[in-house]
Amino acid sequence: MTTVEISTGPERPAHRVADFKPDLLQSSEHDLCPGCGHPVAWRLVLDALVELELSRRSILIAGHGCYTQMMRISDIDSLQCLHGRAPAVATGVKRMVPEATVVTLQGDGDMVSEGLHEVLHAASRGEKVTALLFNNGVFGDTGGHMTATTVLGQRTKTSLEGRDASVYGYPIDVARLLAQIEGAAYVARGAVNTPGMIARTKRMIRRALELQMAGAGFTFVEVLTMCPTGWFVPTLDGPEYLEDSMMETFGIGELKSPAPAG
Amino acid sequence: MTPRLLQGSGAIADAAILAGCRFFTGYPMLPFTELLEEMARKLPAAGGVCINAQSEIEAVNMALGAAATGARAATGSCGQGISLMQEGIAELALNQLPLVVFNMARGQQDYFQSTRGGGWGDYRTITLAPKDIPEAVAHTQLLFHLADRYRTPVILYGDYVIAHTSVGIEIEALDFGPLPPKDDWALDGTMSGTGRARQTWTWARGKPNTPGPGPSAAWESIAEKYAAIERSEQRFETYRSEDADILVVSFGTTSVFVDRVVDELREEGLAVGSFRPITLWPFPAEGLAEATHGCAHVLVYELNAGQMVDDVRMYAADRSVIRSIGGVSQDDSGMRQGDLLNADEVRQRVRQAVATPASARQ
Amino acid sequence: MTARLTRGTVVLDAERCKGCGLCIPACRPGVLSMSAIVNRAGFNLPELRPGCTGCMACAEICPDFALEVWKFEEPALLDDSAADGREV
Numbered sequence: 144m145t146t147v148e149i150s151t152g153p154e155r156p157a158h159r160v161a162d163f164k165p166d167l168l169q170s171s172e173h174d175l176c177p178g179c180g181h182p183v184a185w186r187l188v189l190d191a192l193v194e195l196e197l198s199r200r201s202i203l204i205a206g207h208g209c210y211t212q213m214m215r216i217s218d219i220d221s222l223q224c225l226h227g228r229a230p231a232v233a234t235g236v237k238r239m240v241p242e243a244t245v246v247t248l249q250g251d252g253d254m255v256s257e258g259l260h261e262v263l264h265a266a267s268r269g270e271k272v273t274a275l276l277f278n279n280g281v282f283g284d285t286g287g288h289m290t291a292t293t294v295l296g297q298r299t300k301t302s303l304e305g306r307d308a309s310v311y312g313y314p315i316d317v318a319r320l321l322a323q324i325e326g327a328a329y330v331a332r333g334a335v336n337t338p339g340m341i342a343r344t345k346r347m348i349r350r351a352l353e354l355q356m357a358g359a360g361f362t363f364v365e366v367l368t369m370c371p372t373g374w375f376v377p378t379l380d381g382p383e384y385l386e387d388s389m390m391e392t393f394g395i396g397e398l399k400s401p402a403p404a405g
Numbered sequence: 406m407t408p409r410l411l412q413g414s415g416a417i418a419d420a421a422i423l424a425g426c427r428f429f430t431g432y433p434m435l436p437f438t439e440l441l442e443e444m445a446r447k448l449p450a451a452g453g454v455c456i457n458a459q460s461e462i463e464a465v466n467m468a469l470g471a472a473a474t475g476a477r478a479a480t481g482s483c484g485q486g487i488s489l490m491q492e493g494i495a496e497l498a499l500n501q502l503p504l505v506v507f508n509m510a511r512g513q514q515d516y517f518q519s520t521r522g523g524g525w526g527d528y529r530t531i532t533l534a535p536k537d538i539p540e541a542v543a544h545t546q547l548l549f550h551l552a553d554r555y556r557t558p559v560i561l562y563g564d565y566v567i568a569h570t571s572v573g574i575e576i577e578a579l580d581f582g583p584l585p586p587k588d589d590w591a592l593d594g595t596m597s598g599t600g601r602a603r604q605t606w607t608w609a610r611g612k613p614n615t616p617g618p619g620p621s622a623a624w625e626s627i628a629e630k631y632a633a634i635e636r637s638e639q640r641f642e643t644y645r646s647e648d649a650d651i652l653v654v655s656f657g658t659t660s661v662f663v664d665r666v667v668d669e670l671r672e673e674g675l676a677v678g679s680f681r682p683i684t685l686w687p688f689p690a691e692g693l694a695e696a697t698h699g700c701a702h703v704l705v706y707e708l709n710a711g712q713m714v715d716d717v718r719m720y721a722a723d724r725s726v727i728r729s730i731g732g733v734s735q736d737d738s739g740m741r742q743g744d745l746l747n748a749d750e751v752r753q754r755v756r757q758a759v760a761t762p763a764s765a766r767q
Numbered sequence: 768m769t770a771r772l773t774r775g776t777v778v779l780d781a782e783r784c785k786g787c788g789l790c791i792p793a794c795r796p797g798v799l800s801m802s803a804i805v806n807r808a809g810f811n812l813p814e815l816r817p818g819c820t821g822c823m824a825c826a827e828i829c830p831d832f833a834l835e836v837w838k839f840e841e842p843a844l845l846d847d848s849a850a851d852g853r854e855v
Contacts, residue, residue, distance in 0.1 A: 166598070167597075167598060169600065169612050193598075198597055199595070199598045199599075200594040200595065200597065201594050201597045201598075202592055202593070202597070204470070214604075214606075215604075215606075215613075216613060218597060218598055218602045218612070219594075219598075219602050220592040220597050220602050220604070221592075221602065221603070221604045221605070221606070221612075222604075222606075223606040223607065223608070224469070224470075225466065225492060228463075231458075231466035232466050232469055232473070233470060234467045235428060235466070235471035235472070235478065236470040236471070236592070238428065238454045238456070239427070239428060239470075239474040239478075240474050240593050240594060243593060243594035244594070260459070260460060261462075261466070268456075
């Protein structure tokens with residue numbers, strides 16, 4: 144690696160508090176756009192797996208999207224599956240290897256457009272897996288097209304004037320659907336556009352994984368991520384645009400969680 | 406061991422469990438439904454998991470997940486439901502994952518689906534078409550072995566008759582020999598965090614520490630695998646064909662009726678014999694070429710508008726003597742074979758075909 | 768001359784950086800800014816002025832895993848007016 148003197152550097156006695164990359168990444172090299180929120184969210188998952196000591200028995204099932212690259216560079220036993228089907232695949236995996244921590248990774252196009260059936264049914268069966276939704280409200284990998292979570296007014300190549308409810312209806316809030324399902328033990332939505340949101344989302348991911356291993360049932364964390372390319376906004380505007388568009392539409396917080404013990 | 410009276414679906418379920426199947430899933434659809442019921446009843450006691458899926462798409466993807474962990478897994482439906490599984494079956498093939506798919510078909514119109522496949526890519530599925538329940542029981546065990554040996558999805562082409570008829574049968578474990586271990590590809594989470602985590606991905610790019618060959622090389626080697634299977638796994642059966650001048654070609658349950666008619670027509674002095682592909686894919690090409698050699702009539706009796714006849718035309722010694730004498734035949738419920746599954750029909754159509762002058766043939 | 772109490776510093780993996788700039792608004796003390804330095808791929812790199820607290824917000828928001836964060840054993844007073852943040 145080439146380091147550049149952008150600072151005084153650790154020339155005086157110092158200890159490192161943050162590594163470049165999480166332990167569970169084999170490489171930090173990827174082709175995602177500048178300012179993409181997916182790797183920011185993925186770091187939280189990898190750190191949580193290590194902190195909870197689940198990393199040595201974890202299995203990742205990833206759908207199709209830009210985030211598939213996160214699967215490729217991660218040091219986790221992985222299966223890349225058909226668009227939308229990850230929760231069904233995860234069912235087969237977890238039923239056969241119940242002691243493993245099983246995590247699915249999908250985008251909004253994968254889970255909410257193509258795979259709405261699969262995620263709802265996996266939740267209703269209470270499958271003991273953790274389903275992750277990296278929601279940026281567009282099909283990023285295909286070049287910026289409408290999905291079931293594209294917010295009203297969002298311009299994409301298939302909603303050039305901005306999503307119009309009279310033509311395309313309204314975005315689906317899949318977290319809210321899942322929160323109504325008995326088999327879902329934990330349903331939360333976070334974001335990665337600010338340090339504060341990042342910290343809050345990390346806690347959600349940890350909680351979901353803990354509950355999976357406690358056998359509580361289906362756990363789900365949706366993370367709103369920046370896609371300045373798919374949104375047609377300058378990279379630096381991504382975090383604020385996320386707040387104004389997606390956070391405004393969907394909201395942040397724990398939609399469902401088990402009653403506290405005691 | 407004493408024979409037990411078992412419905413075909415129950416016998417197949419017992420055979421699957423005996424072969425080590427520990428994950429089964431499916432969506433109810435006649436005449437597959439009873440197999441799902443039998444597995445729901447018997448598999449948990451054998452330490453396995455049976456899930457009533459919420460769609461056929463869900464079923465094949467659940468089964469894929471189970472297979473990816475190295476477990477012996479199976480699913481099924483009838484042809485109309487297997488239509489929904491095409492993408493999943495192809496995905497299993499391109500991931501080189503084993504799976505047994507039970508097509509308890511409503512008839513014989515699933516031949517193209519089974520042998521050509523409706524999924525994407527350069528893949529095939531080994532397809533066995535038993536003629537009766539004892540053969541279905543043996544094929545079930547063989548298919549679990551072949552699926553693991555070649556790391557591919559495979560199909561048992563059963564049908565309504567096999568599913569719903571009851572026979573007295575002893576089911577014995579069959580041993581087909583040793584198999585390679587699965588731990589270099591089976592995902593159980595234990596390689597995570599070691600720097601050498603495993604990955605199952607149809608594009609086969611691998612991970613940074615363990616790069617893969619990439620999609621083109623991976624798919625080429627898969628195609629070569631199927632070419633090797635094509636050479637080595639053909640199976641067929643002939644009946645009184647050595648001196649036959651008239652050869653009737655059929656598959657599955659239909660062949661039981663055909664063979665009975667062969668005996669009857671032999672009594673009348675006709676030099677009739679039969680040929681039955683057991684593997685619909687790989688189609689027994691050399692076997693058919695030899696059996697059709699010198700025949701004046703090659704008569705294809707299948708209950709559809711003409712599907713297997715395409716393969717017969719490809720491999721028969723003389724294409725000009727081939728005729729389709731079967732046809733579409735479902736009963737009024739649409740769920741089982743109809744009137745053409747009848748020895749009288751077979752006999753009449755064979756006689757008629759033999760009596761027709763050469764100029765009148767297509 | 769402005770002296771700023773500095774508790775930490777960062778190291779940037781220049782060739783991983785894509786110049787997205789997310790670290791800049793994320794920095795709590797506001798001591799990161801875009802520089803004119805350019806890496807091999809042509810991306811502008813951020814640079815750090817004195818005042819870093821070692822909070823790690825920049826590293827956590829970096830999509831390219833390009834930042835490493837250090838905390839000094841003893842906080843230092845660094846000269847904010849000098850380009851290289853010489854110790855006061």
